[in-house]
Amino acid sequence: xxxxxxxxxxxxxGSAQEGAHHWIVQRVTAIANMLLVLWLIxxxxxxxxxxxxxxxxxxxxxxxxxxMILMLVSIFWHLRLGLQVLIEDYVTDHGMKFALFTLLxxxxxxxxxxxxxxxxxxxxxxxxx
Amino acid sequence: xxxxSGKPSNRPISPHLSGGGGLLxxxxxxxxxxxxxxxxxxxxxxxVGMPLLVWWLYSISAGAESYEYFLSWFxxxxxxxxxxxxxxxxxxxxxxxxxxxFVMDAGAGYELKTNKMWSILVxxxxxxxxxxxxxxxxFQNL
Numbered sequence: 001x002x003x004x005x006x007x008x009x010x011x012x013x014g015s016a017q018e019g020a021h022h023w024i025v026q027r028v029t030a031i032a033n034m035l036l037v038l039w040l041i042x043x044x045x046x047x048x049x050x051x052x053x054x055x056x057x058x059x060x061x062x063x064x065x066x067x068m069i070l071m072l073v074s075i076f077w078h079l080r081l082g083l084q085v086l087i088e089d090y091v092t093d094h095g096m097k098f099a100l101f102t103l104l105x106x107x108x109x110x111x112x113x114x115x116x117x118x119x120x121x122x123x124x125x126x127x128x129x
Numbered sequence: 130x131x132x133x134s135g136k137p138s139n140r141p142i143s144p145h146l147s148g149g150g151g152l153l154x155x156x157x158x159x160x161x162x163x164x165x166x167x168x169x170x171x172x173x174x175x176x177v178g179m180p181l182l183v184w185w186l187y188s189i190s191a192g193a194e195s196y197e198y199f200l201s202w203f204x205x206x207x208x209x210x211x212x213x214x215x216x217x218x219x220x221x222x223x224x225x226x227x228x229x230x231f232v233m234d235a236g237a238g239y240e241l242k243t244n245k246m247w248s249i250l251v252x253x254x255x256x257x258x259x260x261x262x263x264x265x266x267x268f269q270n271l
Binding site for chain 1: 168171172174176179180182217224231265
């Protein structure tokens with residue numbers, strides 16, 4: 001390994017052994033997102049109104065709470081992968097890239113956790129005080 | 130690196146897009162539009178749609194008062210409708226564009242005419258589906 005160009009330094013070392021995983025998971029979560037978001041859209045369209053009591057009743061059903069939680073996991077996972085590529089494409093500074101990846105991880109995990117906890121709270125406790 | 134010592138290289142850098150003076154070595158086509166729309170729609174949903182979805186779920190879980198506050202923003206000069214129509218378009222744009230990517234992942238659809246046709250159809254279909262959904266909502270509310 002010399003101190004030549006970037007491509008010269010990595011040539012012959014083989015793949016990074018991780019690109020395919022990103023690619024596959026992005027596509028698996030894409031299919032899940034398609035099914036789950038279409039479910040959300042048609043479920044919302046079928047509701048007679050969007051008042052608080054009905055929202056609580058609706059989200060308390062396992063057949064709503066479970067797909068909603070699965071949707072949150074799948075979407076936040078998918079957007080974590082997509083925004084990673086956005087950062088990789090446009091941010092060249094290594095420090096800034098590291099900071100944005102950290103921020104992205106906090107956003108994805110934190111957002112998913114808050115959403116899932118909220119659905120679980122509604123499903124397990126019913127009407128909020 | 131040795132040949133670059135001293136003066137910067139004037140060899141083309143990748144991606145070699147500009148001929149200088151604002152001239153581009155390519156002409157805009159529908160395949161480029163659908164490509165950048167895929168990114169804008171996806172990142173828009175990620176950065177606007179998901180915080181709103183989580184806020185919506187949180188406000189329901191936090192009680193009627195919290196949910197009323199969420200809805201008060203929704204009704205603020207039709208803001209909620211503007212955002213939801215935008216997110217509906219973004220979703221179907223990203224979905225149809227993503228399905229196009231699945232076809233191209235299989236190695237199909239790269240013929241010039243086929244590629245151009247689907248690049249035009251993707252945003253067109255997204256507009257149609259968005260219009261159908263929101264016009265049906267509008268007529269139900271009349």
